[in-house]
Every structure is written in structure tokens, then in C-alpha cells.
Amino acid sequence: MPTLNDIKKKTLSPGIIxxxxxxxxxxxxxxxxxxxxxxxxHNHPHEQITMILEGTLEMKIGNEIHMLTExxxxxxxxxxxxxxxxxxxxxxxxxxxxxxxxYK
Numbered sequence: 001m002p003t004l005n006d007i008k009k010k011t012l013s014p015g016i017i018x019x020x021x022x023x024x025x026x027x028x029x030x031x032x033x034x035x036x037x038x039x040x041x042h043n044h045p046h047e048q049i050t051m052i053l054e055g056t057l058e059m060k061i062g063n064e065i066h067m068l069t070e071x072x073x074x075x076x077x078x079x080x081x082x083x084x085x086x087x088x089x090x091x092x093x094x095x096x097x098x099x100x101x102x103y104k
Contacts, residue, residue, distance in 0.1 A: 002021070004019060004030055007019040007020070007021060007030070010103060012031075012039070013037070013038070013039060013040065014037060015033060015034035015036070015037030015086070016031065016032075016033050016034075016037050016039060017031065017032050017033075018030070018031045018094070018103070019031075020100065020103045020104075022099050022100075022103070022104060023099070024099070025097060025098060025099065026095055026096060026097040026098070026099060027046075027094075027095070027096040027097075027099050027100040027103055028093065028094070028095050029093065029094040029095070029096070029100075029103070030091070030092075030093060031090075031091070031092050031093075031094055032089075032090070032091050033055070033057065033084075033086040033089070033090040033091075033092070034086065034089055035055075035086050035087070035088050035089050035090075036085070036086060037085070037086045038083070038084070038085050038086075039083055039084040039085075040083055041060070041081050041082065041083040042081065042082070042083070043079050043080060043081045043082065044078075044079070044096075044100075045078050045079060045098075046078060046096040046097060046098060046100060047075070047076070047077060047078050047096070047097050048075070048076040048082075048094060048095070048096050049073065049074070049075050049076075049094070049095040050068070050073065050074050050076065050092055050093070050094050051071075051072070051073045051092060051093045052068045052069060052070055052071065052072050052073075052090065052091075052092050053070065053090075053091040053092055053093060054070055054089070054090060054091040054092075055069075055070070055086065055087070055088040055089050055090030055091065055092075056068070056069050056086070056087040056088045056090070057069075057084055057085075057086055057087065057090050057092065058084065058085050058086075058087055059074065059082060059083070059084045060082060060083045060084070061074065061076055061080060061082045062080050062081065062082070067087075
């Protein structure tokens, strides 16, 4: 059974690194984000659930801004435009359904 150290790292954008595992119906990601890193506005057909493990992440989801801190969870519906900026170094868990084939 793999551990986090066994999972290949994927650079999503500068300062944002993800490690992903895939089941038949969902993708689970462990993501580290360096302070000041920006995830540009985007959308995808996957429903996304984000849980902050460490740090402070400002997310714009649709037209609303959310300041997410340790322990907070947010659900991003399918096809909703969202972006983020890290106010500190962050670690988080992302779950996507269906599977993010492009992350394999």
C-alpha cells in the first residue's frame, strides 16, 4: 500500500504541487502551496471538495471570496469558476469526482 512519499509530485502552477491517487469514481489530492502562490481562475466539470490542513488560503468561488483556514472545508460545484491565493504556506486535501484523468 503506498504512502504519501510514494506518490509522484505534479506541479500545477508555480509554487503549487499536488500528489494524486485515483479510485474508480474519485481523485484524492494532497496539495502544498507556497505563500503568495496564485491559482488562476478556472473551472472543470468535477465537483471539488477542499479541506485545509495548514495555512490560510483565500479562494474566490463564483462571485464570493472565502478565507479558508485550518480545518475548514469548502465544496466547489461542477463548472463553477474559482481561483486562489495563499496568504501563508498551505497544505490541503482536494477530492474530485469524477476522476481527474489529466492528473494521472
